[in-house]
Amino acid sequence: MPSFWKPRLGAVYLGNGTCRFRVWASKRERVDLRVTAPAERVVPMRPTGAGYFEVTLDGVAPGARYLYRLDGGVERPDPASRSQPATVHGPSEVVDPAFPWTDAHWHGVPLDKYVIYELHVGTFTPEGTFDAVVTHLDELVELGVTAVELMPVAQFAGSRGWGYDGVYPFAPHAAYGGPAGLKRLVDACHAHGLAVVLDVVYNHFGPEGGYLQEFGHYFTDRYRTPWGDAVNVDGPKSDEVRRYLIENALYWAHEYHVDALRLDAIHAIHDETATPFLMELVNVLGRYATDLNRHAYLIAESDLNDVRVLKAPALGGLGLHAQWADDFHHCVFTLLAGEESPYHRDYDQFDLLVNAYQHGYAYTGQFSPTRERRHGNQPLDLPGRQFVVGLQNHDQIGNRKLGERFGALVGFEAQKLAAAAVLLAPYTPMLFMGEEYGETAPFQFFTDFSDPGLGDAVRAGRAREFEMSGGGEPPDPQAEGTFRRSVLNRDLRHAGAHRALWDFYREVLRLRRESPALRFxxxxxxxxxxxxxxxxxxxxxxxxxxxxxxxxxxxxxxxxxxxxxxxxxxxxxxxxxxxxxxxxxxxxxxxxxxxxxxxxxxxxxxxxxxxxxxxxxxxx
Known part of the structure; x- marks a missing residue:
């Protein structure tokens, strides 16, 4: 473990039946720990300053369940819960961090060798588990993939969902296989030479089971996001919120050996401090990686086209290692699919694809009709490895009304052209699960909220989003059938045009890997x-x-x-x-x-x- 970091929050199992519990509850005068299993007991927690409460107990082994009682009233799960084996409302579980890792000599994959494969654990296989993903890693290696990116796995309400409504950022989703299942997957990826990228969400928390606001000053009403109040990273008491998020990032890197984090929608992390939270996160993760002699990366999702996201702090930037560059997708998609929405009309000029090929951004300061203003700046001195480009991803498919994939919208020849355009570009390529063989299942938006009011709100919101598009209502996000329709049929890749497309992807990735002119x-x-x-x-x-x-x-x-x-x-x-x-x-x-x-x-x-x-x- 790095000398500068040790886990501070949640239930930290110390061995020999001893566990330390620590929680930040700046809004509370008193916090009690209630152990619910295997034997019931209630223990007062000691205030230690700055809103923290702590207690160390003997006779608590991995598997014990517990809740925090706030000011003698409501009982809530741990905001830093390592496991939520029942529901987002039920007791948290003590987890033993020990695991028989086999990757002692793993140092990671250099960013300029990344070929990313984004997948959703729940729909990648019929089983929908971490262990089921392991059975397909040989195929990904044969294809030419070098990094597996998991859509968010932090515990969210219900058994099915995209993961962006997570409420326990330290707890791998129980329906996927929980902590042990995720560790087995990461260990297996490393054994196959594959890096692991984990999608994390630091700009908001989900609506069901999200009890953070009852503990401390995690949110601020100084800013608004599409999901409500912003996470408080720059207001009063924000130092402790930052510590919570930074500990989460280090937790994934240390306890789960994750190689990179993809940071969801960083433009929704509002921060006016002199040392922004994201810059602090870059610095801390960099120290961690140096201490362990490992590659560790932070990849931003940002639609700002702003080089300050990627530039080093010494040059006035945040210092993130890479970012999703969706302009590339928008240009290729619009040229080949020919859609006429206002959104796509922003990218229907061929010279924008030329710009995206040359620079990574299509908009580098030109007027954007949809935004009704100039957009972007010039990334002249940034290396290509810092731009992650793809033909498909969860957003670009799943945020369509019916979740159609690219192959359902264009002909077969266009699929091959688009694949080569992405994979032979001087940027970091990313595939979305199934595109390599022309998967026909859609990837639709699905949720599993137990609160009927939330379910109705999601349905209504989805309907409003597409009310001008015609063609009836979008699929019901709460219906299990919407989820089931999105599960891959991986057998398709073995025959006909699907096999030919898979072979084509493999050949293009071989050319990229083996040609000196293309490999970097x-x-x-x-x-x-x-x-x-x-x-x-x-x-x-x-x-x-x-x-x-x-x-x-x-x-x-x-x-x-x-x-x-x-x-x-x-x-x-x-x-x-x-x-x-x-x-x-x-x-x-x-x-x-x-x-x-x-x-x-x-x-x-x-x-x-x-x-x-x-x-x-x-x-x-």
Missing amino acids: PDKERMRVTPFPGSRTLAVERWDGDDETLIVMNFSDRPADARLTLREGTWERHLDSTEERWAGPGAASPPQLVARSEVRLTVPATSVVAYALRVEPPTHR
Whole structure:
């Protein structure tokens, strides 16, 4: 354990039947601990200053259940509960942190090697558990994935949900397999050479079972978020709220060996302090990683297109290691799916895709029609590895009314083109579960609130969100059938076009991994050339003498590209129209011989890639 950090909050099992309980309850004069099982007892907790209460008890073993009694009245679960085995309203459980880890020599995966695979534990398999995910890790490794990203697993109400309504951020969801199940999954990922990214939510807490406000000053009404009052990271008593969140981040890194955290919607973490919470979190996690000689990363979700999210603190930034760059998705999706909503009209210009390819952001200070103002700034000196780009993710699918996947909205050739556009870009690629074989199940929005009023409110809110879209009501989020429709059918990948698409993804990831020109997400060694009058893009990437040309045609008719390339023979490494990828047949030549200008006809909705053959030097 790092010398600068030890767990302070919750029930910390010390061994030999001894457990220390500590809670922050700044709104309370008195807190009692009530152990409910295996034997009932009530013990007063000692105030230790700054709103904390503490007691150490003998005769408390892992598996014991307990609640906190506040000012002699209501009883609530522990805000830092390690396990909620029954419900979000029931007793918390003492957990033994010991686990037979096998990853003693694991140091993580460097960020520039990340190929992220986002999955939802509950719908990734019919079983919907951490252990069931383990059985598919070989497939992900074979595909070329290097990092598994789990949508939030912190305990939320009910057995099914996306996880963004979590209320116990230290407790792995019981329906998924609880603490032991998550540790088995992380250990198995590391044994397969896979990093683990965990999605965490520090901008709000869920509506059912969220009792934090009854304990302390966790929230502030100085700001509003889409989910209500903001989390208090910059007001009175916010130091202790920050400690709670930072301890949570270190807890996942230390007790669960998680390699990276994806921070949900950081633009909803309102903070006007001179040393922002996120900067503090970067500094503390960095010290932890240095102490253990491990890679540990923080990946932000942000729609601000603001380089200050990624720039080092010494340069006026927050210092986060990477961020989701959804502009890339928006551009590719809009060009190929052709939707006409105001949201998508913001991205229907081909030059925005060119900008996204060159910089990571599409909007780098231009006027945004939907926002009715200029948006973004220029990430000129930021490396490509800091931009996570994807064709699909839980938001872009699940926030559609019917949760349709990309493959349900475009043709097969467009799926291959879009996949190559993402995977061969000089950024950190991310896949969403099932896209690699063209999963046909939707990913719909589902919840499982026990409070009927909350269930009705969610239904009504979802209906309001889509009331102008026509086509009837959205699926009922509370219905079990909505959840069941979203479970993957992984058997699809073994036959027909689904197998061809899986093979195509694997081949493109192999090219990315094995080609010196493609393996590092470096946007500085790249040239992007759009062709006037067509939605066709040539991307040249190089590393020393190794050079790769990628030509992508996003239009519905063939395009003639005139290219000035380095002199030599260029070998075709990829053509999405080849029959082996269930295409109509390759129209591109196997070789290009460059002497001056080269002409290449690229079929509609396709991608072709060539690599310069470098002749070995001759020796006399």
